């Protein structure tokens with residue numbers, strides 16, 4: 001088992017985006033990789049190559065009708081996949097399949113012992129539902145990864161932790177009644193920000209009641225506010241004792257993002273990543289995958305994601 005962090009890199013991942021002037025541009029991948037390279041990690045990281053998901057992989061989470069619709073609209077290459085946030089770019093089907101496939105490659109690498117900790121920068125597309133696109137997200141790589149971990153490896157109790165400014169509604173509602181999907185999400189209060197969901201009262205349904213933790217944060221929340229809320233996430237995860245951690249570390253919760261109103265610094269991301277690695281070492285044989293998620297201020301995403309990789313590398 002290598003202690004180095006496996007970071008995924010490649011033009012296939014960079015091709016997921018919507019071009020200028022959409023906030024989710026094609027440049028986000030390279031901006032991060034450049035920052036990571038200049039941080040000089042040397043032997044602490046290794047690089048993995050993207051891989052394309054098959055339709056059978058997508059079907060683990062998504063409906064056949066939805067996959068067909070994306071395929072058709074991607075060939076037409078015009079209009080939107082949703083109400084106006086997620087353009088039907090030419091080739092978006094392949095690009096979105098590359099994001100999912102790369103997540104599954106990361107799962108395989110962690111489960112076969114190639115590495116304990118992996119990071120996929122262009123991934124964490126947490127708004128896509130089982131049968132719909134939403135909020136710049138076409139296929140939900142996280143949802144597919146959960147189902148893949150269960151089917152291929154028999155890993156049941158998976159913790160999903162999300163510090164993106166937006167609520168991870170695609171994951172939340174995809175597993176709302178699933179007691180084995182442990183869900184913790186700190187996000188800007190839905191009264192002020194898309195998608196409007198994730199109130200504290202939403203704790204899961206049926207047998208899953210109490211397995212989901214939603215913490216809405218007020219606009220302007222700082223690192224101090226983050227750390228107070230984060231203590232609840234840690235004790236929630238200590239109680240849940242997951243077998244695997246998926247981390248969505250969207251950088252749009254940092255001050256200066258053009259489309260949100262939270263005011264963390266990248267220290268929040270570094271601290272959250274370090275805490276999750278401690279929990280992963282305690283309960284999950286170290287196994288954790290980080291995904292970039294949102295983040296539309298380029299400097300912020302480059303710094304926040306690099307600090308997450310740094311925390312992964314320092315976790316031992």
Ligand SMILES: [Zn+2]
Pocket residue numbers: 164165166250252293294295
């Ligand atoms: Zn976001």
